[in-house]
Amino acid sequence: MLSEQSAATLRATLPAVGAALGTITERFYTGLFAAHPELLRDLFNRGNQASGTQRQALAGSVAAIAEVLGDAVTPEAAAAWDEVYWLMANALIAVEQRLREERGGHTRRTWEVVERVAETADVATFRLRAADGGPVRDFLAGQYVSVRLALADGARQIRQYSLSGAPGPDLRQISVKRVHETGTPDGEVSAHLHARVRVGDVLELSEPYGDLVLDAGPDTPLLLASAGIGVTPMTAMLTHLAGSGHRAPVTVVHADRSPATHALRADHEAWAAKLPGAAVHLWYEQDAPAGTHTGLADLTGVALAPGTRAYLCGPLPFMRAVRTQLIAKGVAPADIHYEVFGPDLWLAGQA
Numbered sequence: 001m002l003s004e005q006s007a008a009t010l011r012a013t014l015p016a017v018g019a020a021l022g023t024i025t026e027r028f029y030t031g032l033f034a035a036h037p038e039l040l041r042d043l044f045n046r047g048n049q050a051s052g053t054q055r056q057a058l059a060g061s062v063a064a065i066a067e068v069l070g071d072a073v074t075p076e077a078a079a080a081w082d083e084v085y086w087l088m089a090n091a092l093i094a095v096e097q098r099l100r101e102e103r104g105g106h107t108r109r110t111w112e113v114v115e116r117v118a119e120t121a122d123v124a125t126f127r128l129r130a131a132d133g134g135p136v137r138d139f140l141a142g143q144y145v146s147v148r149l150a151l152a153d154g155a156r157q158i159r160q161y162s163l164s165g166a167p168g169p170d171l172r173q174i175s176v177k178r179v180h181e182t183g184t185p186d187g188e189v190s191a192h193l194h195a196r197v198r199v200g201d202v203l204e205l206s207e208p209y210g211d212l213v214l215d216a217g218p219d220t221p222l223l224l225a226s227a228g229i230g231v232t233p234m235t236a237m238l239t240h241l242a243g244s245g246h247r248a249p250v251t252v253v254h255a256d257r258s259p260a261t262h263a264l265r266a267d268h269e270a271w272a273a274k275l276p277g278a279a280v281h282l283w284y285e286q287d288a289p290a291g292t293h294t295g296l297a298d299l300t301g302v303a304l305a306p307g308t309r310a311y312l313c314g315p316l317p318f319m320r321a322v323r324t325q326l327i328a329k330g331v332a333p334a335d336i337h338y339e340v341f342g343p344d345l346w347l348a349g350q351a
């Protein structure tokens with residue numbers, strides 16, 4: 001995920017930062033507790049996490065690096081460390097949230113599959129209604145649920161799936177890609193859902209969670225960039241934006257193997273079309289129809305309004321490429337939010 005320009009700068013400045021780490025840490029915590037004495041009472045509590053105070057406070061670590069290393073920190077090096085900070089914050093917060101959710105004993109409910117839709121050869125949407133008929137909590141566009149199910153051998157497994165439809169009064173929907181690649185075993189849960197779960201069956205779902213939620217007023221320009229099954233949180237966000245009177249420009253970017261593998265394509269385009277300021281840019285590696293591009297996503301010619309807030313979801317190489325281009329276009333690292341549908345190997349291949 002780290003942009004290419006920052007990776008080189010980080011490699012060059014790492015020895016100096018490493019040598020001064022003791023002093024940097026001391027300065028950082030002194031400054032942090034002076035600015036937020038409440039953290040001393042309840043270090044990194046949930047409230048701080050939810051309100052964003054913890055993130056802002058931790059951002060001071062970058063300032064501490066600049067303070068200790070003085071003139072050695074060029075604007076380029078500061079920008080690179082700033083980028084690392086936001087990547088780490090995103091990864092650690094996501095991991096902490098999932099651990100808390102999995103171990104915290106949050107309530108789970110049973111949901112009945114009321115509709116199953118084949119989106120593409122490998123992606124199926126399951127529409128679900130709470131089996132107890134009780135009230136259903138609203139969710140924020142971009143959140144996911146954890147699905148827990150018993151596999152054929154009796155093993156209980158949990159996997160996360162983004163809610164791919166609009167927050168609604170009683171229905172929830174997830175869209176699941178069947179994981180089957182040559183040379184590796186089929187994905188356990190996705191294969192089970194595809195092969196065995198039909199209308200009338202029930203699934204156990206957690207309440208909705210997740211940090212990749214839209215945090216933007218109607219006048220904030222947005223970029224929603226996805227690839228492959230990363231489209232799922234984006235369709236939920238688009239339905240929400242269309243229903244909430246979003247006015248500012250929304251740039252929709254999606255990349256896929258072909259139009260036939262582009263899950264939720266009709267929803268993706270239809271909801272974008274309902275927004276007054278939306279521009280849709282599609283890339284397909286094969287069979288690109290007129291008006292779309294052939295090949296991998298490339299944002300070179302895509303104009304972004306100043307102050308654009310970006311939401312990314314897709315395979316790591318896609319997100320790394322898009323993130324690099326966004327930073328080169330002047331989008332602040334703090335304004336780039338992303339979800340990884342697996343381990344967040346944000347420095348993978350760059351060491």
Ligand SMILES: Cc1cc2nc3c(=O)[nH]c(=O)nc-3n(C[C@H](O)[C@H](O)[C@H](O)COP(=O)(O)OP(=O)(O)OC[C@H]3O[C@@H](n4cnc5c(N)ncnc54)[C@H](O)[C@@H]3O)c2cc1C
Nearest residue numbers: 159160161162175176177184185187188189190232341342
């Ligand atoms: C927040 C979040 C949201 C998500 N939203 C969605 C969504 O909307 N839609 C969606 O489809 N997915 C989503 N995912 C991904 C989803 O949670 C699962 O990770 C995905 O369905 C694969 O799970 P699985 O049980 O099918 O595969 P697993 O059984 O967990 O396998 C995962 C991978 O490991 C490989 N593997 C397993 N065992 C071995 C082995 N012995 N040797 C080598 N390789 C092996 C498999 O081949 C496969 O590629 C999301 C994930 C997260 C974290």
